[in-house]
Amino acid sequence: MARILLGVCGGIAAYKAAELVRAATARGHSVRVIQTETSLRFVGRATFEAITGAPVLVDEFEQDPARGAFPGEPPPTHAPISHLELVARCDAYCIAPATANTLAKIAGGHADSLVTTAALACRAPIVVAPAMNEAMWLAAQTRANVARLRKLGIRVVPPAEGRLASPGEWGVGRLAEPERILAVLEEVLEHRERSRVADGESGGAIAGSVRDLAGVRVIVTAGGTREPLDAVRFIGNRSSGRMGVALAEAALRRGAQVTLIGANLAVDPPAGVDYVPVVTVEDLAHALDERFAAADVVLMAAAVSDFRPARVWDDKLERGNSLAVELEPTEDLVAGLAARRRPGQLVIGFAAEHGGDFVARAREKLRRKRLDAIVANDVSQPGIGFESADNAVVMISRDGRERSVGPTSKLEVARAILDEVARLRASVVLQSESR
Ligand SMILES: Cc1cc2nc3c(=O)[nH]c(=O)nc-3n(C[C@H](O)[C@H](O)[C@H](O)COP(=O)(O)O)c2cc1C
Known part of the structure; x- marks a missing residue:
């Protein structure tokens, strides 16, 4: 504030x-x-x-x-x-x-x-x-x-x-x-x-700091889900959870009440968040179901598996002949949340795209999934995205505003994303007040 x-x-x-x-x-x-x-x-x-x-x-x-x-x-x-x-x-x-x-x-x-x-x-x-x-x-x-x-x-x-x-x-x-x-x-x-x-004038908590998310209930999902194949193996992705953790930290600094749902994080969750560890898409879906109604903003930064093995072996599969694994699609969690959000709730999606016109694909996802905004990055670029300390993103909001951020640290990117969240939130608060 x-x-x-x-x-x-x-x-x-x-x-x-x-x-x-x-x-x-x-x-x-x-x-x-x-x-x-x-x-x-x-x-x-x-x-x-x-x-x-x-x-x-x-x-x-x-x-x-x-x-x-x-x-x-x-x-x-x-x-x-x-x-x-x-x-x-x-x-x-x-x-x-x-x-x-x-x-x-x-x-x-x-x-x-x-x-x-x-x-x-x-x-x-x-x-x-x-x-x-x-x-x-x-x-x-x-x-x-x-x-x-x-x-x-x-x-x-x-x-x-x-x-x-x-x-x-x-x-x-x-x-x-x-x-x-x-x-x-x-x-x-x-x-x-x-x-x-x-300049060393403050510890980040001076009266002039921007606490524009004071009291706002924010859910951040982070990390990458893992879908079991047998007793010891899984299908997963390379997400470390750093981007989501940076978002949680930046939201905390702006006064938000933060729940961090972390899927297999490679980094520690920040002190001060309500931390909920999960492993699979199903776990993540349950954790979101329980908390979504009470949230004001959901930032879906986790890399959620699009597929899971149709069959899971109870034991460890032994070395042998080649094995064909059938994959079935998982639920589109962010689209599901956006479809059932109440007025005033914001659902922000993240799209890790690989090369080509990734911004056009992200725009299409924003529209199809009816999100409030989407944060897209091109993970084919070296030095940004998965497992790295830096990121470069394009944030597209439902009102057509597009903002490029980075390459810069994930904390800087998180700050810019939260600036946009605060802007969108001000508009939904104003709209709901004028109803
Ligand atoms: C009906 C009306 C509307 C005015 N609207 C404006 C305006 O939009 N912008 C502006 O610079 N001056 C406008 N003015 C002129 C200012 O009111 C005037 O320059 C005044 O001295 C400004 O005083 P202030 O700068 O101390 O507020 C308007 C004057 C009237 C009578």
Whole structure:
């Protein structure tokens, strides 16, 4: 969970800031809102106060009843608190929507309102999401201001193209979707957290760390199943379980409650997970059946045998003449889970593909199995995938988004996969709330 300060400016899109706050709080962040005077003409304080559960500030001279505390924090006992206490305590400052006026002021170093003063005083990363009509966005002054902001290290989430506020108006200038703004914010927060860890500032548990899966119940399957042939032999695969274990570890760090169902792992499960060891596809199916209903997210990273011997010999087969073994198909576990998931549950599949247009095959599996996303890798590439410490994947989500990650460590890949899971989860949470 991170502390996000949101500055709201005076434009039509101010109402969309409420959606952004809802999405951010649904992901476990604590949010405080400050508004420009003009923004009050578009959306009142009460809306943000209701969603954040905290007072909204507009004027630099007004006292903050919460004394700079973010929701979930006890208010400090000491007073007086500076009007800049909120920005001093935040992990990121986001201005959305940012008007042309406020962008210009920040680019010029003006500090004539709480929103602009906070920007000047802010040591945390700043993200601005402009919204205005197309002529204002394309004006040379605005373009120069945006270029200046980028140069100052401020992250700009550009407006999108579409219908604008005035009747019949179409063009570039719409506020980026709240989910997109949140994804950028979380990317910035994650980057900041990593730099702080690299600088030795934190043990990974500081207040600013991204705990966007706090309380989310995640099942990760890992390793490779083994299907017995006789008393000592089996048909299996080379999966070590490292990718699944990295996912479990990364999910734990983001605050999730993790169940790791491990099939014949070659590595230790991380401390803190509920570990369920299994051997065969059937064992895995039972373990999933028992736990699936209570899960919010299932990450099916295990390499599950597609076939099993139709006959299993009780004794050890003795050396002798050639032996024909008939294989029968196993159940498609991930497709089965996707078919019976409840609204809000996410089922993410993994596809270890061998060469060719592996992304096209993965897209087809995503569609056929009705998954929320699929993570595909090409195991014919040397140095990645099975048994290796690194991986390179393409993650395809049901909304068509495709993201390539790596080659990099499996923990880095796991982080990127969980970024996408958090994004998908925010959208299902929003959808179920608006029903
Ligand atoms: C109905 C209406 C809609 C407006 N919408 C926008 C807008 O979307 N973007 C923008 O930059 N300015 C917009 N403006 C102009 C701003 O409100 C104006 O520049 C104001 O000074 C911004 O103040 P602030 O930056 O302190 O919030 C709008 C004005 C009106 C009257």
